[in-house]
Amino acid sequence: MRLSELSYQAERFGLVVVWIAVIAVFGAMRPDTFLTWSNFSTIFGSEAVLVIVTLGLVIPLTAGDFDLSIAQTLTFTSMLTAIMSAKMGIPLVFIIPVVLAVGALIGVVNGTITLYFRVHSLIVTLGVGTFLHGVTLWVSDSQTIGGVSSALMQYVIIQRFFGIPISFYYAIWLAAVIWYVLEFTSFGQQLLFTGRGREVGRLTGVAVGRVRLLSFVASGMIGAIAGLLYTGTTGSANPSSGTMLLLPAFAAAFLGATCIKPGRFNAWGSVIAVYFLVTGINGLSVLGFRTFVQDLFYGGALIVAVMVSQLISGRKERTL
Amino acid sequence: MINATIPRLAIKGLTKSFGGVRALSRADLTVHPAEIHGLLGKNGSGKSTLIKILSGYHAPDEGALEIDGRSVPLPMPAGKSEMHGLAFVHQNLGLLADATVLENLIAGDHERLNPWRINWRAEAARARALFDENHLSLDPGAVVADLSPVKRAQLAIVRAADRVRAHQSHGSAGLLVLDEPTPFLPMDDVSELFAMMRRLTARGVAIIFVSHDIDEVMEVTDRATVLRDGHVIGSFVTAETARGQIVEAIVGRSMTTDRIVPALAPASGFTIRVESLSGQTVRDVEMSVAPGEILGLTGLIGSGYDEVPYLLSGASPARSGQLAIGDARHDLTRMTPTIAIDAAIALIPADRQKAGLALDLTLTENVTLPLLGRRLSGALINHRLLARETAAIMTRFAVKAEAPCQTASELSGGNQQKLVLGKWLQLGPRLVLLDEPTQGIDVGARREIFERIIELCAAGASVICATSEFEQLEMIAHRVLVFDRGRIKAELSGSNVTKSAIAEACYQESGFHATV
Numbered sequence: 001m002r003l004s005e006l007s008y009q010a011e012r013f014g015l016v017v018v019w020i021a022v023i024a025v026f027g028a029m030r031p032d033t034f035l036t037w038s039n040f041s042t043i044f045g046s047e048a049v050l051v052i053v054t055l056g057l058v059i060p061l062t063a064g065d066f067d068l069s070i071a072q073t074l075t076f077t078s079m080l081t082a083i084m085s086a087k088m089g090i091p092l093v094f095i096i097p098v099v100l101a102v103g104a105l106i107g108v109v110n111g112t113i114t115l116y117f118r119v120h121s122l123i124v125t126l127g128v129g130t131f132l133h134g135v136t137l138w139v140s141d142s143q144t145i146g147g148v149s150s151a152l153m154q155y156v157i158i159q160r161f162f163g164i165p166i167s168f169y170y171a172i173w174l175a176a177v178i179w180y181v182l183e184f185t186s187f188g189q190q191l192l193f194t195g196r197g198r199e200v201g202r203l204t205g206v207a208v209g210r211v212r213l214l215s216f217v218a219s220g221m222i223g224a225i226a227g228l229l230y231t232g233t234t235g236s237a238n239p240s241s242g243t244m245l246l247l248p249a250f251a252a253a254f255l256g257a258t259c260i261k262p263g264r265f266n267a268w269g270s271v272i273a274v275y276f277l278v279t280g281i282n283g284l285s286v287l288g289f290r291t292f293v294q295d296l297f298y299g300g301a302l303i304v305a306v307m308v309s310q311l312i313s314g315r316k317e318r319t320l
Numbered sequence: 321m322i323n324a325t326i327p328r329l330a331i332k333g334l335t336k337s338f339g340g341v342r343a344l345s346r347a348d349l350t351v352h353p354a355e356i357h358g359l360l361g362k363n364g365s366g367k368s369t370l371i372k373i374l375s376g377y378h379a380p381d382e383g384a385l386e387i388d389g390r391s392v393p394l395p396m397p398a399g400k401s402e403m404h405g406l407a408f409v410h411q412n413l414g415l416l417a418d419a420t421v422l423e424n425l426i427a428g429d430h431e432r433l434n435p436w437r438i439n440w441r442a443e444a445a446r447a448r449a450l451f452d453e454n455h456l457s458l459d460p461g462a463v464v465a466d467l468s469p470v471k472r473a474q475l476a477i478v479r480a481a482d483r484v485r486a487h488q489s490h491g492s493a494g495l496l497v498l499d500e501p502t503p504f505l506p507m508d509d510v511s512e513l514f515a516m517m518r519r520l521t522a523r524g525v526a527i528i529f530v531s532h533d534i535d536e537v538m539e540v541t542d543r544a545t546v547l548r549d550g551h552v553i554g555s556f557v558t559a560e561t562a563r564g565q566i567v568e569a570i571v572g573r574s575m576t577t578d579r580i581v582p583a584l585a586p587a588s589g590f591t592i593r594v595e596s597l598s599g600q601t602v603r604d605v606e607m608s609v610a611p612g613e614i615l616g617l618t619g620l621i622g623s624g625y626d627e628v629p630y631l632l633s634g635a636s637p638a639r640s641g642q643l644a645i646g647d648a649r650h651d652l653t654r655m656t657p658t659i660a661i662d663a664a665i666a667l668i669p670a671d672r673q674k675a676g677l678a679l680d681l682t683l684t685e686n687v688t689l690p691l692l693g694r695r696l697s698g699a700l701i702n703h704r705l706l707a708r709e710t711a712a713i714m715t716r717f718a719v720k721a722e723a724p725c726q727t728a729s730e731l732s733g734g735n736q737q738k739l740v741l742g743k744w745l746q747l748g749p750r751l752v753l754l755d756e757p758t759q760g761i762d763v764g765a766r767r768e769i770f771e772r773i774i775e776l777c778a779a780g781a782s783v784i785c786a787t788s789e790f791e792q793l794e795m796i797a798h799r800v801l802v803f804d805r806g807r808i809k810a811e812l813s814g815s816n817v818t819k820s821a822i823a824e825a826c827y828q829e830s831g832f833h834a835t836v
Contacts, residue, residue: 184701186692193689197678203635203667204689204743205658263680 008262011312015259015269019276026283034286037163045157045165047278049074049230052171053242053249054256054270055178056222061253061265062182063215064195065114065121069129070223071242071249073106076132077227079140082237086147096228103224106132107217114216115209121216136239146236156232167229171271174222179267191215192264251302252277258308277301326389328353328495328526329406334383336369343369345550347383351495351528354521358537358544358558359530360570362823363788366550367530371499375401375408388492405494407480409501411621413472415464422447422460425479432486454478454516470509473501474516481520493524500530503622514540532620534566534827548572571823581774583814584613584798589780590646592751597641597652599624599631603806605641609751609782614773616793616817617786619803620826626670626786629753633660633667635675645750661690663751666744670756672733676740679729683721684710686728687743694747713742718768734765741772752776754785758792770796790819790826802826 027035053070060067077099084090084098110128114121159166182188193201194211202208231237255277256269277297284293329351336344344366351357361367372378374385379395386392387404401408415424422440425447426433447460456474464472477498484494498517502510517527517540531537537544538558545555546569553569589611597605601624609615617625630636632643634655641652645663660667669675677686688706710724717738721731728736737757744752752773758766773796777783787793793800799813802825810825 186701189685189689189692189701192681192685193678196680197674197686199671199675200678200686201689203633203657203669203675205656205661206689207658 011258011262012260015255015272015276019272019279022276022280022283026279026286030283030286034283039282039286041160041163041165043275043278043282044168045160046233047274048165048167048171049226049233050245050248050252050278051271051274052174052222052226052229053245054252054274055171055174055267056219056226057249057253058178058182058256058265058267058270059191059218059222060121060212060215062191062195063212064198065212065215067110067125067216067219067223068122068246069106069110069125069132070219070226071246072129072132072136073103073220073223073242074227074230074245075237075239075242076106076136077102077224078231078237078241079136079145079239081152081228081231082145082148083139085149085152085231086145092149092151099224099228100221103220103222103227104217105220106223107220108213110220111213111216115212133239133243140237140239142239144236144238148231148235148237150235152228152232153235156229165233167233170225170229174225175267175271182264182266187211187214247302248274248277248298251298251305254309255301255305258305258312262312263309273301273305326353327351327386328355328388328492329528330386331370332384332386334370334373334385335381336373336378337381342550344373344380347547347550347552349545349552350555351526352543353493353526354524355543356517356521356527356529356541358541359528359547360532360534360537360544360566361547362570362790364549365547365570367547368499369550370547371408371497371528371530374406374497387495402483405484405492406497407484407494408497408499409473409476409480411500411503413476413501415472415476417463417465419464420460421458421462421464421467421475424464424475425450425460425482429483429486450478450482454481454519456516468509470505470512473505473509473513477501477513477516477520481525484525493526495526495528496520497528498530500532500621502531502533502536503620510536534563534570537566538563546570567824567827570827571820579795579817580770581614581796581798582778584610589750589782592782593642593644594628594632595642595644597628597631598639599627599636599641601806602627602631602803605806605808607801607808609784611780611782612777613798614777614783614785614796616797616800617784617803618788618790618793618800618822618826619809621788622805623803624806625801625803626755626788629667629755629784629786630669631655632751632784633657633665633753635667635669661694661747664747664749665751665753666747666749667753668737668740668744668755668757670759672736672740672759677728677736680727682725682727683714683719683731683739684724687713687724687739687746690743690747709746713746714739717742717745717772732762732765734761734769737761737769738765738772741769745772745776750781752781752783754783754787756787756789757785758787758789790822793817793822794819 033039053074056070057067080102081095081099084095106128110125113119113124156167157165161169182191190201190206190211193206194208198208230241252273253265253270255273257263257265259272260266260269281294281297327350331347331349334344334347347366347370359367369378373380374396376396376398383394384391385394392404422444426443444460451458456478458471458475477496480496484496502513505513521527529537529541541558543555543557544566546553546566548570556566591608591610593608595606601622617628619625631638631641631652634657638652638655643650643652648663650659650663673679684706687710707724714721714724719735719738719742721735728739731739758769773783785797794817797817799811800817800822801808802810802822810828812821812825
């Protein structure tokens with residue numbers, strides 16, 4: 001009993017320990033470039049968008065659905081923000097609700113097609129995402145659009161607390177909200193049963209269809225938030241911005257499901273997984289490795305994460 | 321009949337135990353060439369164990385098998401039975417609905433087909449010849465999903481017969497095992513199927529016909545063997561045997577089971593009425609349950625009794641029907657699980673692993689799901705409170721587990737079922753619907769579950785229990801409705817609820833309507 005409790009705690013915080021070990025190794029090798037507050041505040045700030053995209057995935061994944069369109073929702077809403085702000089001069093207070101509504105609408109489309117036509121969400125969101133990318137390229141004429149209102153950058157990247165850009169705190173705040181919803185609300189339990197025991201949930205009165213639809217709407221809106229922050233981070237919208245984020249976000253979501261609450265997609269695990277991954281990549285690039293390490297690291301992490309979670313569930317079956 | 325003296329199949333002393341329980345005990349069976357041989361017995365009589373040993377699914381503890389006089393070593397290596405001239409058609413037929421007739425016909429025919437090039441035109445011609453020979457009008461290009469149920473059954477049978485014939489190594493027409501091919505077929509189609517079986521035996525094929533339906537066995541078989549409690553009771557020449565003898569062999573002279581349910585006492589509360597209920601199989605069924613009453617529903621495979629709990633709880637849609645609880649009337653075509661729960665109806669489904677519990681989730685999460693937003697309203701979930709509630713239910717229902725935070729998959733079947741019972745009974749239901757509540761559960765847990773159900777009735781709730789275990793009904797049911805082809809054909813109550821009376825009612829000739 002004590003031993004199993006101990007191994008459970010080791011499992012919960014294993015990734016945190018590995019993360020600290022990675023920091024220690026790189027820190028020992030490059031103490032004056034890697035192990036500096038400015039390096040870490042850059043990591044924390046610049047990867048806030050990735051944290052938010054990962055958190056957006058956690059909700060549909062918990063409900064048993066994939067949202068591959070979230071990265072292109074980011075790209076599209078980012079472009080929309082830039083066009084409205086730079087080209088049309090619309091103030092931020094109007095842009096934000098429009099962009100959020102667009103994210104929600106994308107979620108409604110994903111959810112409706114998935115539920116009404118009973119198509120697997122993997123296929124639906126792959127199609128919707130690619131379609132959105134096409135629309136983005138079309139409206140932007142495949143150009144990066146700059147000149148976004150500085151107010152947006154002010155609220156995303158310029159303001160800092162303890163040297164870390166404010167966008168990091170948005171990501172932490174969102175993680176706290178999702179943690180709260182999954183952990184303490186009946187909607188969180190309904191999401192869980194929709195993903196892990198859909199028939200059990202249905203027979204217990206969970207409106208599984210509505211729950212799945214809402215989870216797509218949530219991931220669409222979170223994708224839109226990520227789009228706003230992305231535009232604010234760079235001051236511009238790039239038509240291929242989201243494409244590079246999709247796989248890292250999935251890798252982090254699955255890796256996050258091996259810690260804090262092992263076996264479940266969870267908010268804090270996702271945050272830790274994102275920062276573990278980007279720390280590793282940052283460290284390797286400080287050591288002088290080139291950009292290919294990113295793909296090695298993210299791809300490898302996704303594979304290792306799913307293998308580890310299979311091992312965890314396999315071990316549980318053997319103890320039956 | 322060539323070599324009529326050498327049996328096509330001879331089984332001697334076949335024995336198989338599962339965890340100390342004898343499923344099959346020194347069973348002998350002889351099937352002659354060109355014979356249709358019925359295999360009869362209740363659920364758990366050992367029929368399926370015998371068939372599964374033949375197909376190589378189970379390894380027997382003891383016993384010998386001879387085919388056409390040659391000894392065949394057991395266990396049968398999986399997938400090798402065709403080589404020895406045995407082919408199986410199971411109830412699900414093993415057809416891929418999305419594929420064409422031809423694709424299904426040649427699927428798995430590795431011995432004959434060139435793996436590098438399938439000549440579709442030649443195969444289609446071969447299929448047409450095969451269908452002609454069997455008087456079967458089937459288009460090789462048709463999609464199986466578009467075929468009528470009887471055509472699908474015929475296709476599966478023709479495929480099996482073709483397969484044993486194609487394997488010339490055994491040098492005989494082979495043996496087909498048809499495992500309950502008829503329960504979902506309309507009566508007219510059954511005779512079409514029988515005509516086809518007759519044409520096959522005319523070519524020397526032997527057939528083992530497994531069925532619950534005595535009438536069908538009487539009609540189509542030459543001989544029949546009855547199994548009960550793992551023993552072969554006897555083999556009969558069908559034409560020389562009276563129906564009653566076979567029924568008696570199946571049911572046996574019954575030892576009395578302990579009836580543990582107290583006599584139905586008048587209780588306050590509403591009688592629950594079901595009116596003109598129709599679903600997939602059941603048609604225009606009427607029934608009522610008094611408060612404090614345990615009503616058993618039973619019948620043979622495909623009779624539709626097991627559909628009723630799901631129709632009443634909104635788990636599957638009804639084609640028509642009304643449920644009246646006192647003044648409240650519910651239209652069953654619009655019933656949903658949520659409405660059912662709010663009307664104090666609880667469903668304990670048979671499929672514990674998929675519909676009863678989410679196995680990956682914790683005991684607390686499983687037990688408290690129906691409380692959220694109901695008894696425990698408010699946004700915030702208090703985990704400590706939920707764990708306490710769960711622990712209380714685990715104590716009350718004697719669920720043996722380490723802690724409420726365990727996952728449900730770590731529990732034994734019996735404890736899982738007690739947990740499901742606790743999950744639903746904590747809501748204080750007025751009507752409890754059970755489907756096979758003790759399937760795959762040990763005797764001790766079974767007894768505990770019965771006691772909880774009886775307690776519930778003593779408190780004035782009504783219970784409807786669908787099960788194929790007659791003994792269970794004898795133990796706990798006040799009244800039993802026996803279903804046949806979607807309708808109620810007999811009603812037994814009080815001291816008439818015995819497992820032999822139920823069995824007799826089940827095996828009674830179709831169409832006969834008895835009220836005992």
